[in-house]
Amino acid sequence: MLDVTLLGTGGMVPLPGRFLTSLMARWGGKAVLVDCGEGTQVAIRAAGLGFKHIGALCLTHFHADHIAGLPGLLLSIGNAGRTEPLKIIGPRYVGQVVDCLRVIAPQLPFAVEYLEIEGDNSAFALGDLTISAQLVEHRIPCYAYRLDLRRQPKFDVDKARRLNIPVEYWSVLQKGEPVALNGRKIAPSAVLGEPRRGIRLCYATDLRPADSLVEFVRRADLFICEGMYGDPGMLEKAMGYRHCLFSEAAEMAKRAEARELWLTHFSPSMPTPEDYHGVAAAIFPNVFVGKKDATLRFMD
């Protein structure tokens, strides 16, 4: 139903063997990309994912390690045959910044629609997905993103069979619409189960911990959060550069009652971030030290 792939785990600069932090979420033939540093298009190819169905690109902020790959990405999306419009969501002035970068990608076979986040938070609808943004504390304006995908109640096949509903009507009922059958009106509730909570993903990087972020992440199925440094001794540096320790990300995941935490955006000074898994796991056990192409699939 939805899968989410971490395309890279690096922060600051792209390194041999470590792509910059970026995320792709795919569902129902559509895709959203969050952040696009230098080399993200290579990471997409390396992961075996496509370009054509990327319908929205969310930018956390305008530091180069999160946006420098944008012109190349747009060209690759065009080369893949996209003609439908592409939304680019980002902080204030996103249109002006991207237009500057497009000096080397001026002609595209699709329209680009810019959506500016207003104030501290905004939400944007993309079919059955809602993309929300929340201001975080960094050196320049920067936003965390939350993707909420609505889920229909489960369809009860046994009930539908017992009610002698022909298979060709099942998808109509599944979409929540009633069906008239030989004078008999069948309501969706006759074959659908209980309402279900949606799927909630959060992606937050380049930030200091904050209560507002914890609330934003509340009960996420997956919280992908920066962990610039694993070593607790790096706190002063993290505070200076407005970044997080592993332990701080874990603390937020715990307070937000997230189901799972993935750490990413590792400092180039930290060649083996998995060494610090224990530091985070002591606070929030269901933590994974991010690796390229890590994918979580929500099956239904």
Next chain:
Amino acid sequence: MLDVTLLGTGGMVPLPGRFLTSLMARWGGKAVLVDCGEGTQVAIRAAGLGFKHIGALCLTHFHADHIAGLPGLLLSIGNAGRTEPLKIIGPRYVGQVVDCLRVIAPQLPFAVEYLEIEGDNSAFALGDLTISAQLVEHRIPCYAYRLDLRRQPKFDVDKARRLNIPVEYWSVLQKGEPVALNGRKIAPSAVLGEPRRGIRLCYATDLRPADSLVEFVRRADLFICEGMYGDPGMLEKAMGYRHCLFSEAAEMAKRAEARELWLTHFSPSMPTPEDYHGVAAAIFPNVFVGKKDATLRFMD
């Protein structure tokens, strides 16, 4: 004395395992980079080369696969501690184009000096190196580059010893300056050998063959030339996109009496360009199908 490294061999888009075409030449603690597509800074790191001493960046043209890596490169040069000015040489409007891309790299610890190529060809001095540019035929204005490094005549140690010249004066004489020694004036010619030709490198990509390019490359020690396609059957496509076949690059190397030819800028549709080595070698035997980090060292 001078070494030249091919940082990548790809054309059009960066691929997993194939960096975009770019070249670094290093001599006497200085370095020049030619072209900087997305990922070139990663290729520089992967090659174990540094950023700080890059004093000039030459851009062939403004297609993304030759320039999209520029903001990230500038930031990495800054992070490496450079404070001396950096020259960026390129086609008309190079300053405007780079200034647009610098929307995400506005603050650098060094000055950037833009040098626009005027008309069909220009030459720029960079200490003992002369950088020349020559217009080639592509879909947008595009230039080939030639690097000519002057070489001093060889220093004859035996002669210097026979003339009882103290070692501390040797470097003065080697630089071509006379020395006064106990009332005796010693001319550089007393210890220096015959004048020597310099080292000549040419880098030409994104072009159709042309007589003017053959003359520009004349007797180069190393001619690095695009070979977008190896298969002779791709001629029509090559002509349409204004690119070259392996055989056409080899023909130019032969006519120019180059010493050695390296092919690069391979189409993503050609996964094993070395399969076509024979096509080029039949015309110009001293041809090498480029590989990342291929390096040629001129020792003295």
